[in-house]
Amino acid sequence: GPGFVRYGAAAFAAVTCRPQATRAVVAALVxxxxxxxxxxxxxxxxxxxxxxxxxxxxxxxxxxxxIDLIEGITSVTVMVVLATYREGSRWRVRAxxxxxxxxxxxxxxxxxxxxxxxxxxxxxxxxxxxxxDGRSPWTDLAERCATTSPTARRRIEKMINSGRVALRCEAAxxxxxxxxxxxxxxxxxxxxxxxxxxxxxxxxxxxxxxAITGRSNIL
Numbered sequence: 001g002p003g004f005v006r007y008g009a010a011a012f013a014a015v016t017c018r019p020q021a022t023r024a025v026v027a028a029l030v031x032x033x034x035x036x037x038x039x040x041x042x043x044x045x046x047x048x049x050x051x052x053x054x055x056x057x058x059x060x061x062x063x064x065x066x067i068d069l070i071e072g073i074t075s076v077t078v079m080v081v082l083a084t085y086r087e088g089s090r091w092r093v094r095a096x097x098x099x100x101x102x103x104x105x106x107x108x109x110x111x112x113x114x115x116x117x118x119x120x121x122x123x124x125x126x127x128x129x130x131x132x133d134g135r136s137p138w139t140d141l142a143e144r145c146a147t148t149s150p151t152a153r154r155r156i157e158k159m160i161n162s163g164r165v166a167l168r169c170e171a172a173x174x175x176x177x178x179x180x181x182x183x184x185x186x187x188x189x190x191x192x193x194x195x196x197x198x199x200x201x202x203x204x205x206x207x208x209x210x211a212i213t214g215r216s217n218i219l
Contacts, residue, residue, distance in 0.1 A: 022040075078213075186219070
């Protein structure tokens with residue numbers, strides 16, 4: 001969720017690998033739970049990774065002890081996320097007309113986002129279960145995690161309200177038409193960073209806008 005950077009470490013990693021090793025490198029990266037997406041790219045890098053870790057220490061450990069040791073990788077450039085201006089749950093591809101969109105929209109009061117405590121063992125079990133089936137009924141979720149339905153619902157809603165977790169669906173390109181994902185690396189004056197990030201974040205087709213470390217400061 002958009003508040004994750006307050007609790008954990010999020011980063012992008014541009015990976016260069018030997019062409020003949022690409023398939024094996026991708027398989028090794030996909031197997032890492034902390035790497036949530038692996039994209040083949042044009043440009044200077046072979047692959048672009050989206051990485052989430054519980055802490056900077058664990059992010060560093062992942063890079064040094066797992067990714068750097070994968071046979072075939074020649075370089076890794078890490079861009080740590082400093083702030084999120086837009087994340088995937090707000091992405092709109094205009095696949096629905098206004099009437100269809102209204103059918104899916106349930107107006108509800110916006111709860112003030114509060115800082116969530118550290119994710120506990122039960123919270124992690126709930127998230128692991130939802131990772132396999134994000135539409136699980138509360139009763140099924142509670143049974144799989146050895147708790148009660150009200151407790152499961154309360155814990156999940158608390159993480160959502162804090163911004164730690166967000167809900168989204170992925171689009172099937174074959175059904176909604178061709179989409180060409182494009183990543184822009186932008187360099188902005190430091191004193192204009194927030195203004196530019198927030199302006200870009202209002203573009204409906206922008207999926208993710210992040211302030212990052214590195215040669216560019218907006219991705």
